[in-house]
Amino acid sequence: MKHTISVLVENRFGVLARVSGLFSGRGFNIDSLCVGETDDPTVSRMTIVVRGDERVLEQIIKQLRKLIDVIKVSNLTKEEHVERELVLIKVSAMNKKRAEIMEIVNIFRAKIIDVDHQIVTIEMTGDEDKISALIELMKPFGIKELVRTGRIAISRGGR
Amino acid sequence: MKHTISVLVENRFGVLARVSGLFSGRGFNIDSLCVGETDDPTVSRMTIVVRGDERVLEQIIKQLRKLIDVIKVSNLTKEEHVERELVLIKVSAMNKKRAEIMEIVNIFRAKIIDVDHQIVTIEMTGDEDKISALIELMKPFGIKELVRTGRIAISRGGR
Numbered sequence: 410m411k412h413t414i415s416v417l418v419e420n421r422f423g424v425l426a427r428v429s430g431l432f433s434g435r436g437f438n439i440d441s442l443c444v445g446e447t448d449d450p451t452v453s454r455m456t457i458v459v460r461g462d463e464r465v466l467e468q469i470i471k472q473l474r475k476l477i478d479v480i481k482v483s484n485l486t487k488e489e490h491v492e493r494e495l496v497l498i499k500v501s502a503m504n505k506k507r508a509e510i511m512e513i514v515n516i517f518r519a520k521i522i523d524v525d526h527q528i529v530t531i532e533m534t535g536d537e538d539k540i541s542a543l544i545e546l547m548k549p550f551g552i553k554e555l556v557r558t559g560r561i562a563i564s565r566g567g568r
Numbered sequence: 569m570k571h572t573i574s575v576l577v578e579n580r581f582g583v584l585a586r587v588s589g590l591f592s593g594r595g596f597n598i599d600s601l602c603v604g605e606t607d608d609p610t611v612s613r614m615t616i617v618v619r620g621d622e623r624v625l626e627q628i629i630k631q632l633r634k635l636i637d638v639i640k641v642s643n644l645t646k647e648e649h650v651e652r653e654l655v656l657i658k659v660s661a662m663n664k665k666r667a668e669i670m671e672i673v674n675i676f677r678a679k680i681i682d683v684d685h686q687i688v689t690i691e692m693t694g695d696e697d698k699i700s701a702l703i704e705l706m707k708p709f710g711i712k713e714l715v716r717t718g719r720i721a722i723s724r725g726g727r
Binding site for chain 2: 415420421422423425426429430433436438439440441442443444445446447448454456491493494495497499501522523525526527528530532534544548552553554555556557558559560561562563564565566567
């Protein structure tokens with residue numbers, strides 16, 4: 410099962426290495442991780458998606474809470490939340506393929522953000538299923554390059 | 569100056585801790601970092617934004633290339649590229665504030681992805697300037713929660 414963990418941290422040297430080291434030290438592979446500043450530039454938020462045993466995860470969360478630069482840890486899997494991810498896909502688009510690609514892009518409400526004679530670069534946000542579906546549809550055209558942010562998540566409602 | 573580094577890695581335990589450790593060990597703070605799978609699930613791509621001296625950065629890049637799980641390192645700052653980031657912002661929206669927020673959301677071509685009596689959650693993609701502008705405009709309403717993916721980037725054109 411995949412778990413989505415949100416960690417608020419002081420924006421300091423080495424905090425990322427310490428947090429990710431806690432997971433890898435326990436044999437957890439990190440599926441995706443995003444870290445970026447919040448509206449307070451001294452504080453960053455990490456969103457980490459991991460697979461693994463829930464009991465071990467609870468131990469890791471306890472250890473995270475003891476780290477000096479960690480402000481707050483939430484296991485969003487246990488709350489109602491919204492998940493989103495951003496992907497950029499560069500696809501080869503010779504000759505008549507471009508119209509076919511455009512059609513799929515429109516259906517997915519994605520955007521074309523770069524184009525030349527040979528390629529089209531697509532931007533899309535969505536949950537993991539939507540992004541996987543777009544990637545599958547683009548594979549036959551030839552994916553030249555693909556970058557995903559990994560998942561970010563926010564709790565629902567006003568609590 | 570901010571540098572955007574793209575690192576293709578084998579999707580293995582501990583690679584994230586090793587890569588981020590190389591930066592913090594040299595006193596580089598990581599502004600943002602995203603890591604997610606590519607179209608090949610055994611391979612992940614990390615996009616790292618750092619500030620610091622360019623000469624030291626070149627040394628770090630050389631060391632990154634020597635790491636066993638690192639496939640390719642590109643300094644995208646030196647190539648033409650497109651940058652994007654995703655942000656989720658939960659804003660308090662009591663009474664008549666919602667219409668005001670909606671107006672800003674429309675101007676920015678952002679999206680409302682969650683709403684209740686007290687809050688509105690906004691999703692937007694863009695470059696750093698666009699995202700900072702939206703955050704500034706939302707501050708007066710009261711930002712309850714903010715999550716950013718950090719920057720991802722892809723080279724322009726068909727090379």
